Amino acid sequence: MSGINKVIxxxxxxxxxxxxxxxxxxxxxxxxxxxxETYNKxxxxxxxxxxxxxxxxxxxxxxxxxxxxxxxxxxxxGKLRTRSFEDREKxxxxxxxxxxxxxxxxxxxxxxxxxxxxxxxxxxxENEYLDxxxxxxxxxx
Numbered sequence: 717m718s719g720i721n722k723v724i725x726x727x728x729x730x731x732x733x734x735x736x737x738x739x740x741x742x743x744x745x746x747x748x749x750x751x752x753e754t755y756n757k758x759x760x761x762x763x764x765x766x767x768x769x770x771x772x773x774x775x776x777x778x779x780x781x782x783x784x785x786x787x788x789x790x791x792x793x794g795k796l797r798t799r800s801f802e803d804r805e806k807x808x809x810x811x812x813x814x815x816x817x818x819x820x821x822x823x824x825x826x827x828x829x830x831x832x833x834x835x836x837x838x839x840x841x842e843n844e845y846l847d848x849x850x851x852x853x854x855x856x857x
Contacts, residue, residue: 721795723814725768726822727751729788733772735781745777746770747784749792749814769813770794776816783821791820 730748737743752765770792772780784790794816803809 723792723794723796725749725751725770725792725814727768727790727792729784729786729790730767731786733777733780733784735777743774743777743781745772745780746813747780749790769811770816771797771813772816772819776818780819784819789822791822792816793818 727749730750733745733747735743735745747770749768749770750765751768752763754761754763756762792814794814796812797815798810798812800808800810
């Protein structure tokens with residue numbers, strides 16, 4: 717039986733994706749992702765944040781470069797990879813990364829709008845978030 721290497725993360729981008737174009741036109745994007753959890757210790761709420769190195773390849777990297785930005789909340793599925801390299805002083809270093817296989821941007825519709833949301837606007841119901849195209853009944857399937 718073979719093993720399973722599966723990672724699921726939900727967190728916020730620590731910075732905008734760094735995009736590189738390698739030989740042969742291969743695109744790679746990388747960014748840090750913060751995941752946080754809270755727990756009680758001695759009656760006090762404690763938050764612990766973990767940082768994960770995320771790497772995306774080819775088409776997924778292209779999509780990430782267009783739509784992901786620092787602070788965005790994303791769901792990521794992928795697998796762990798550990799690689800080694802030598803630093804400038806010829807010391808062997810190891811880095812563990814999550815190689816993403818897919819991602820989903822999470823959040824409210826207002827998180828994706830380019831126009832600022834006014835603080836005096838009334839709260840919207842779920843149905844008010846639908847676009848005119850979504851309501852028109854012109855479904856793509």
